Amino acid sequence: MAEPTTIKGGKVRVLLGNDATPIVYIAPCGFSQRTVTINKGLEEVNLPDCADPDAVNWLGRDAVSLSMSVNGEGVLSEESVETWLDAAENVESIPVKVEWEFPTKTITWTGKMHVESFEAGAQDGRRVTGNVGMQSDGKMTRVVTEAP
Numbered sequence: 001m002a003e004p005t006t007i008k009g010g011k012v013r014v015l016l017g018n019d020a021t022p023i024v025y026i027a028p029c030g031f032s033q034r035t036v037t038i039n040k041g042l043e044e045v046n047l048p049d050c051a052d053p054d055a056v057n058w059l060g061r062d063a064v065s066l067s068m069s070v071n072g073e074g075v076l077s078e079e080s081v082e083t084w085l086d087a088a089e090n091v092e093s094i095p096v097k098v099e100w101e102f103p104t105k106t107i108t109w110t111g112k113m114h115v116e117s118f119e120a121g122a123q124d125g126r127r128v129t130g131n132v133g134m135q136s137d138g139k140m141t142r143v144v145t146e147a148p
Helices: 081-087
Strands: 012-017 031-047 058-075 096-103 107-123 129-136 140-144
Touching: 012 031, 058 096, 058 107, 081 107, 081 129
Parallel strands: none
Antiparallel strands: 012 096, 031 058, 058 129, 096 107, 107 129, 107 140
C-alpha cells in the first residue's frame, strides 16, 4: 500500500494583501485553525421521462456559480488585530491569497474577499480568541506551481 502525501496545518495559509503595487501579502498572526471551503451553486430542473410522462421526474442539476469561504480561529494577537479590524470595517473587498503547500507543488488562489465576520471571545483566566469568516467577491484564480 502506498501512503498518501499529506501536509500539516501550517502549510495552509491565508494571506491578506495591501494597496501597494504590486500587492504585498502577509499572513496575520494568531490563526491556529483554518478552513477553506469551495462552494458550487446548483440550479435544479425536472427531467421528464419522455416515454412515460406520468413517471416521477429525476432532478437534473446545472452548476451556476462558484464561491470560496475561509474561516479561521486562534488567539487574538496584538500584531494582527488591527489588520483584521481594518478588513472587517472596509466597505470594499480586500486582496487575499490562499495557499496549500505540498512537498512537490503549491496550490494558490488569489482574488478578493470580504471579511464577513470578526469575533473576539473572552473567558476569565483564559486567552482571548479570535474568529474570522471571509467570503469571496468574484473569481478566485487557482494556480498550481510545481516545486523545483
